[in-house]
Amino acid sequence: MPEKKIRVLVAKPGLDGHDRGAKVIARALRDDGMEVIYTGLRQTPEMIAEAALQEDVDVVGLSILSGAHNALVPQIIQELKENGQDNIVVFLGGIIPEDDIDGLLKQGVHKVYGPGTDTREVCKDIREAVSAEA
Amino acid sequence: MPAEQISELRKGNRLALSRILSQIEAGTAKGDQALEALFPYTGQAHKIGITGPPGSGKSTLVNALARQLRTLESHPKVAIIAVDPTSPFTGGAILGDRVRMQDLQGDKGIFIRSMASRGALGGLASQTEMLSQAFDAAGYEYIIIETVGAGQSEVDIVNLAHTTIVVDVPGMGDDIQSIKAGILEIADILVVNKADHLGADQSVKHLQTMIAMGYRGLRYAGGKHRLSETMPQKQDEPEPSGWIPPVLKTIAFDGTGVDKLAEEVVKHGKHLKETGLWAEKAESAITETLRKLMISTLYKRWRQTIPEEELENIVNQVLERTLHPHQAIQQLLSYNKNTTH
Numbered sequence: 001m002p003e004k005k006i007r008v009l010v011a012k013p014g015l016d017g018h019d020r021g022a023k024v025i026a027r028a029l030r031d032d033g034m035e036v037i038y039t040g041l042r043q044t045p046e047m048i049a050e051a052a053l054q055e056d057v058d059v060v061g062l063s064i065l066s067g068a069h070n071a072l073v074p075q076i077i078q079e080l081k082e083n084g085q086d087n088i089v090v091f092l093g094g095i096i097p098e099d100d101i102d103g104l105l106k107q108g109v110h111k112v113y114g115p116g117t118d119t120r121e122v123c124k125d126i127r128e129a130v131s132a133e134a
Numbered sequence: 135m136p137a138e139q140i141s142e143l144r145k146g147n148r149l150a151l152s153r154i155l156s157q158i159e160a161g162t163a164k165g166d167q168a169l170e171a172l173f174p175y176t177g178q179a180h181k182i183g184i185t186g187p188p189g190s191g192k193s194t195l196v197n198a199l200a201r202q203l204r205t206l207e208s209h210p211k212v213a214i215i216a217v218d219p220t221s222p223f224t225g226g227a228i229l230g231d232r233v234r235m236q237d238l239q240g241d242k243g244i245f246i247r248s249m250a251s252r253g254a255l256g257g258l259a260s261q262t263e264m265l266s267q268a269f270d271a272a273g274y275e276y277i278i279i280e281t282v283g284a285g286q287s288e289v290d291i292v293n294l295a296h297t298t299i300v301v302d303v304p305g306m307g308d309d310i311q312s313i314k315a316g317i318l319e320i321a322d323i324l325v326v327n328k329a330d331h332l333g334a335d336q337s338v339k340h341l342q343t344m345i346a347m348g349y350r351g352l353r354y355a356g357g358k359h360r361l362s363e364t365m366p367q368k369q370d371e372p373e374p375s376g377w378i379p380p381v382l383k384t385i386a387f388d389g390t391g392v393d394k395l396a397e398e399v400v401k402h403g404k405h406l407k408e409t410g411l412w413a414e415k416a417e418s419a420i421t422e423t424l425r426k427l428m429i430s431t432l433y434k435r436w437r438q439t440i441p442e443e444e445l446e447n448i449v450n451q452v453l454e455r456t457l458h459p460h461q462a463i464q465q466l467l468s469y470n471k472n473t474t475h
Contacts, residue, residue: 007156030221031226035227037229039232054247084149
């Protein structure tokens with residue numbers, strides 16, 4: 001049986017137009033042998049959940065630099081649940097103040113990354129989280 | 135694959151469909167079972183292949199075409215299979231076609247699935263065919279398959295489609311390119327996209343001339359291209375199908391010309407059904423599927439009967455040039471016969 005590839009949706013919710021970080025992560029995950037679905041800028045929570053459903057991904061990686069994480073992330077997690085995809089592991093990267101991280105983790109985010117994160121760490125975390133889920 | 139998931143898919147449950155697509159793509163036993171259970175419900179969908187060089191606007195055109203097809207009277211459900219290349223070094227892939235299809239995501243009648251060309255069992259063409267069977271059984275009337283426009287596997291994919299659209303853009307190299315690439319042989323509809331760019335009319339004229347020439351002198355695969363009214367049919371030419379590939383201008387970005395494209399797609403589907411070519415295509419596709427399956431099955435079966443050391447022994451003889459590969463095959467086959475019968 002061929003190995004099941006890890007499928008990751010890399011999405012940018014909200015209104016900031018800075019996708020360099022998302023693209024760097026997408027590239028790093030690809031180089032780690034994962035299949036990365038990149039959806040582009042300015043996605044609504046519904047659009048992200050819809051894409052996750054159609055692509056049957058294992059992981060959703062969100063990149064938010066606008067400061068709207070506390071509003072957007074819970075909505076996305078809620079939408080994923082409503083679609084029956086509680087199994088999806090959600091990662092978050094961007095400019096996230098320390099004080100907000102605990103709350104986001106409690107909402108169901110698996111891990112939060114800030115600027116300067118080693119992409120190898122992200123790859124490793126994803127692999128571990130996905131194999132724990134399976 | 136539980137029967138429940140199959141019936142959920144048939145009822146239109148999109149998560150069930152999505153999970154079954156994953157199983158099929160990974161080539162699991164569950165995926166095989168799903169395909170078997172779904173097969174009786176397939177054969178309805180109109181499969182459209184879209185190919186063309188990178189950067190010609192295929193994704194954007196697929197986006198616009200899907201939206202246009204949704205406005206047809208029957209409100210058909212539309213599936214999109216978007217293929218992007220897998221890195222041969224890491225096995226990873228970035229699937230970015232959805233970036234150009236964002237405005238489709240609010241429509242539950244459209245299902246977009248990105249696929250990496252990882253080329254698992256039986257190659258890319260048969261994999262897209264299997265995925266499209268799941269969409270077919272789930273009631274998607276149109277299935278658009280978008281591929282990177284280079285290489286033999288793309289030709290195979292479009293051969294599995296009912297209607298093949300080849301996308302070109304103005305200024306993509308000189309006249310000789312389109313002859314080389316052989317795009318005329320596979321196109322049922324030719325599109326010059328980005329028609330607001332310089333040289334669009336020239337590209338259209340050029341393609342039209344190429345097609346007209348094709349009808350006069352050359353014979354094309356399946357004999358589907360012929361201008362039968364104006365030129366007498368040569369005796370050794372196959373029966374003409376009466377379909378002359380139209381050359382259309384589009385600006386996919388703002389939707390210009392896409393209504394005409396959708397019209398031609400529907401017309402081509404009708405044409406295939408009226409002339410019996412639809413059934414003919416289905417028959418040759420099934421024959422080809424069986425042939426490929428037979429080859430892989432026989433190979434697997436044969437491989438099980440031959441011990442590793444025997445194979446190694448013969449490989450070594452070939453390596454030392456004491457045995458030609460032809461002779462090696464004969465020996466391997468007779469080894470099989472001597473021991474198993």
